[in-house]
Amino acid sequence: MRRRGDLLDVSNLRVVFDTYTGQVKALNGVELWMNHGERLGVVGETGCGKSVTALSVMRLIEEPGRITEGTILFEDKDLATLSENTLNTVRGKDIAMIFQEPVAALNPVMKVGAQIVENIECQRKSAALARVSDKAEPAADDGSPKKHGHRDTDSVKTMRDMLGHVGLDWQRTENLYPHELSGGMAQRVMIAMALSSRPKLLIADEPTSALDVTIQAQILNLLNSLVRETQTAVLLITHAMGVAAQFCDFIAVMYAGNVVEYGSLQAIFNNPLHPYTKGLLQAVPKIGRTDELQSIPGIVPDLIDPPGGCRFHPRCPHRRPECDKAQPGFEPVGGEAEADRHHVACFLYQRDQ
Amino acid sequence: MELGSFIIKRLFLMVLVIFGVLIIVFVVTRIIPADPVGAILGGNAPPATVDAMRHQLGLDKSIFAQLLDYLGGILRGNLGNSLVSSRPVMTDIMEFLPATLELAVSSIIFAVVLGVILGLLSAVFRNRFIDHFSRVFSILGISLPGFWLGLIMILIFYYRLGWLPNGGQYDMFLFPTRTTGLILLDAVIHGEWNVFFNGIKHLILPTFILGYSSTASIARIMRASMLDVLHQNYIRTARAKGLPRKMVILRHALKNALIPVITIIGLEFGGLLSGAVLTETIFSWPGLGRYIVNSLLTLDYPAISGGTIFIALIYSVVNLAVDILYAAVDPRMRS
Numbered sequence: 001m002r003r004r005g006d007l008l009d010v011s012n013l014r015v016v017f018d019t020y021t022g023q024v025k026a027l028n029g030v031e032l033w034m035n036h037g038e039r040l041g042v043v044g045e046t047g048c049g050k051s052v053t054a055l056s057v058m059r060l061i062e063e064p065g066r067i068t069e070g071t072i073l074f075e076d077k078d079l080a081t082l083s084e085n086t087l088n089t090v091r092g093k094d095i096a097m098i099f100q101e102p103v104a105a106l107n108p109v110m111k112v113g114a115q116i117v118e119n120i121e122c123q124r125k126s127a128a129l130a131r132v133s134d135k136a137e138p139a140a141d142d143g144s145p146k147k148h149g150h151r152d153t154d155s156v157k158t159m160r161d162m163l164g165h166v167g168l169d170w171q172r173t174e175n176l177y178p179h180e181l182s183g184g185m186a187q188r189v190m191i192a193m194a195l196s197s198r199p200k201l202l203i204a205d206e207p208t209s210a211l212d213v214t215i216q217a218q219i220l221n222l223l224n225s226l227v228r229e230t231q232t233a234v235l236l237i238t239h240a241m242g243v244a245a246q247f248c249d250f251i252a253v254m255y256a257g258n259v260v261e262y263g264s265l266q267a268i269f270n271n272p273l274h275p276y277t278k279g280l281l282q283a284v285p286k287i288g289r290t291d292e293l294q295s296i297p298g299i300v301p302d303l304i305d306p307p308g309g310c311r312f313h314p315r316c317p318h319r320r321p322e323c324d325k326a327q328p329g330f331e332p333v334g335g336e337a338e339a340d341r342h343h344v345a346c347f348l349y350q351r352d353q
Numbered sequence: 354m355e356l357g358s359f360i361i362k363r364l365f366l367m368v369l370v371i372f373g374v375l376i377i378v379f380v381v382t383r384i385i386p387a388d389p390v391g392a393i394l395g396g397n398a399p400p401a402t403v404d405a406m407r408h409q410l411g412l413d414k415s416i417f418a419q420l421l422d423y424l425g426g427i428l429r430g431n432l433g434n435s436l437v438s439s440r441p442v443m444t445d446i447m448e449f450l451p452a453t454l455e456l457a458v459s460s461i462i463f464a465v466v467l468g469v470i471l472g473l474l475s476a477v478f479r480n481r482f483i484d485h486f487s488r489v490f491s492i493l494g495i496s497l498p499g500f501w502l503g504l505i506m507i508l509i510f511y512y513r514l515g516w517l518p519n520g521g522q523y524d525m526f527l528f529p530t531r532t533t534g535l536i537l538l539d540a541v542i543h544g545e546w547n548v549f550f551n552g553i554k555h556l557i558l559p560t561f562i563l564g565y566s567s568t569a570s571i572a573r574i575m576r577a578s579m580l581d582v583l584h585q586n587y588i589r590t591a592r593a594k595g596l597p598r599k600m601v602i603l604r605h606a607l608k609n610a611l612i613p614v615i616t617i618i619g620l621e622f623g624g625l626l627s628g629a630v631l632t633e634t635i636f637s638w639p640g641l642g643r644y645i646v647n648s649l650l651t652l653d654y655p656a657i658s659g660g661t662i663f664i665a666l667i668y669s670v671v672n673l674a675v676d677i678l679y680a681a682v683d684p685r686m687r688s
């Protein structure tokens with residue numbers, strides 16, 4: 001299959017959770033990709049699989065969940081099949097992650113400064129390991145082999161710089177414990193930690209949903225300016241279309257375990273094709289709009305026994321006879337070379353129809 | 354709050370608790386319907402002798418004056434004389450206390466170390482062999498009666514295999530030099546290694562019997578708490594850093610999982626002290642538990658109340674230590 005994004009290319013990703021009540025088919029062949037430095041927003045209703053997608057990319061899905069199929073190409077590696085040891089050289093170093101509940105995401109019995117330093121040390125160690133194991137490249141150090149003590153003080157300095165970058169005073173912050181931080185401060189700490197290793201991809205799973213509205217904007221602006229400086233790619237998960245529109249270049253719309261539509265911000269907002277995307281956009285309140293906020297009729301499907309064919313068919317106003325028989329392919333609309341990358345999974349737009 | 358002021362506050366509370374225990378012990382020994390004078394002199398002593406004895410024991414004063422006498426005595430380290438041996442109770446206790454301390458401390462160390470390791474492995478290798486093993490081990494520890502198990506162990510390891518002694522603190526033919534009263538510590542101080550290893554051999558069975566049920570409860574709590582911690586968000590963060598699994602468990606999960614375990618160590622120690630009464634009897638261990646049992650059988654009030662006060666004192670000190678440990682591990686406790 002043709003490679004689609006030079007940073008990340010996820011295809012046919014399937015994840016299930018084996019629970020007592022049955023197997024939850026959480027991801028049903030997810031497709032998405034991005035190039036270096038791009039920002040992709042993943043949107044969709046609660047329970048549609050956004051977090052599972054994000055965690056799968058880092059292979060952080062835990063029991064009872066597992067990846068059953070699919071490839072997760074990150075640069076030249078397939079993360080879906082990588083060994084745990086090799087994965088640990090990618091986690092934190094190339095891909096970093098921040099979460100919805102920043103206070104709960106920090107270890108309650110460890111000072112926040114130490115938690116950031118730990119990340120920096122861990123990435124240095126795995127970089128050193130990679131250099132040693134890479135025999136083709138001679139161990140070309142910068143001449144002066146640093147003693148361990150020096151490296152430690154380097155890490156502390158980096159930690160303090162990072163705290164400064166996220167707008168925190170290190171003297172006041174580094175010795176605090178997570179419960180002494182507000183949600184906004186904790187998310188700043190998480191951002192400092194995630195970006196301290198200069199990752200190529202930052203996965204942000206609803207980073208502002210748990211924060212006060214005023215803080216939300218601050219954190220988004222901070223994130224925006226930091227990743228712009230370093231050209232870090234961001235996979236932003238959000239259920240707020242408005243946030244995605246502000247922050248992202250590309251959008252992937254998810255429904256019940258599938259990306260049903262993918263494309264540039266313009267393509268998705270100006271020319272939504274999938275009936276679910278259209279419904280979702282109508283549900284977004286716009287400034288100056290006086291008509292009622294639209295919600296999509298029907299309920300979110302049960303993923304233990306999901307609807308066959310297109311999972312949206314029970315709620316779809318445009319359903320066709322074939323919709324409950326086969327799963328629609330994820331296909332480009334409007335030409336191969338199009339910069340919009342507009343793709344949709346819906347029988348209404350299949351070219352051979 | 355800083356750790357220092359936390360400790361001061363807890364110390365103050367401890368003094369209050371001890372004072373409460375003293376009052377209760379005093380009141381109880383005055384209201385139980387047995388008469389200490391009768392216990393000393395027998396039922397048909399002449400009234401003049403009885404009156405003289407009442408005066409000698411201070412029982413003819415008002416109850417309040419008696420309480421003051423009693424508290425004043427304790428402050429000077431005087432717990433009265435034993436009605437049986439007429440020796441100062443304090444002297445008796447100082448003789449028997451070290452053996453109990455040695456047994457209780459070795460049992461709690463055994464229980465905490467083994468319980469934490471079992472619980473940790475159980476949670477990390479959930480539903481695998483070690484988990485099943487540790488859960489069966491725990492159920493047995495909580496349900497089997499200690500005295501029965503003790504007798505079975507003596508049967509196996511003494512009569513059958515002859516590997517371990519059946520009781521006592523060390524072999525009769527040894528004459529250890531005593532400094533602190535703690536046999537093992539004294540042996541180390543004086544370099545008497547034969548005494549040390551002999552003492553260890555004698556300590557094994559009683560430690561196991563006394564510590565088994567605590568080991569079991571600690572293993573259960575540790576397992577549950579570890580499983581809970583492993584599902585917390587910060588563990589996911591640690592994994593997302595690319596830390597190897599071993600580091601995630603040892604550096605991030607372990608310390609958090611220990612917090613609930615620490616809170617029960619104090620309680621378990623209380624259980625150990627009361628369990629010591631039985632274990633000391635089975636293993637002829639010359640400790641405070643056996644002393645209290647003997648005093649109960651002879652209605653030796655000063656000895657009973659002295660022993661009780663010491664047990665309460667040990668219990669309070671251990672719980673103070675546990676609280677300090679708790680605050681040291683969990684920063685949320687300090688604020």
Ligand SMILES: Nc1ncnc2c1ncn2[C@@H]1O[C@H](COP(=O)(O)OP(=O)(O)OP(=O)(O)O)[C@@H](O)[C@H]1O
Pocket residue numbers: 017019024026044045046047048049050051052053063064065239303
């Ligand atoms: N540990 C688990 N066990 C069973 N099912 C799970 C588990 N984790 C996720 N799921 C299921 O996977 C599906 C996708 O969940 P996911 O958390 O990815 O949703 P989401 O899109 O992130 O929703 P939200 O907006 O609420 O965060 C849900 O139907 C959920 O029930």
Ligand code: SF4
Pocket residue numbers: 274275276310311312313314316317318319320323328345346347348
């Ligand atoms: S495939 Fe059919 S049911 Fe699914 S969205 Fe398209 S029209 Fe609706």
Ligand SMILES: [Mg+2]
Pocket residue numbers: 050051052205
């Ligand atoms: Mg989510």
